[in-house]
Amino acid sequence: MPAAYSLDLRQKAIAALEAGHSKASVSRLMGIGTTTLTEWHNRYRASGEVAAKQGYQQGHSHKITDWEAFRAFAAMHGDKTQAEMAQLWPEEISEDTIGRALKRIGFTRKKRRISMLKETPKTAKPTTLS
Incomplete structure (x- = not known):
């Protein structure tokens, strides 16, 4: 502004x-x-005044204010989808807001690929395309 x-x-x-x-x-x-x-x-x-208005800018009201409580909530419900987490949150909140909050606290749900879990023999040679 x-x-x-x-x-x-x-x-x-x-x-x-x-x-x-x-x-x-x-x-x-x-x-x-x-x-x-x-x-x-x-x-x-x-x-009788011409001064600029003061104090009317309130800013954005955030849905999640207690980040420690949200961290505990994310740890407890981390296996659920963002939509399910949004329904479980005590206040009305969108799944996009849940996603941004999870990103903010550094919460990830990355899965290891199955192929990475299998041990590759050291003698195996990589295949080449001819």
Whole structure:
């Protein structure tokens, strides 16, 4: 999100509007969009303030906040699919969120290939394609 316009610029723009200049001329002079200028002017007339709004950015609410509990949950239900784990989680959560959380804690479910489990004789020569 871009930074808010400075309070000084806002005050100068409102002062120019209050002095009788048109929104179009103030907009061109200060490099501000007319919609932005209108919003500032409406806010100034309603509350007397032109400062940028503060504290409305709440951020993303995360579904998993207790990572130790999730690690224990993953260890207990690691044999299940992500969809099954999502159904078992106490809150409503998607399987994609479960997948991202498993990745975040470093949980993997890699299986060894059966061919790797078989012992290869040291005398066996690799086959070549002719």
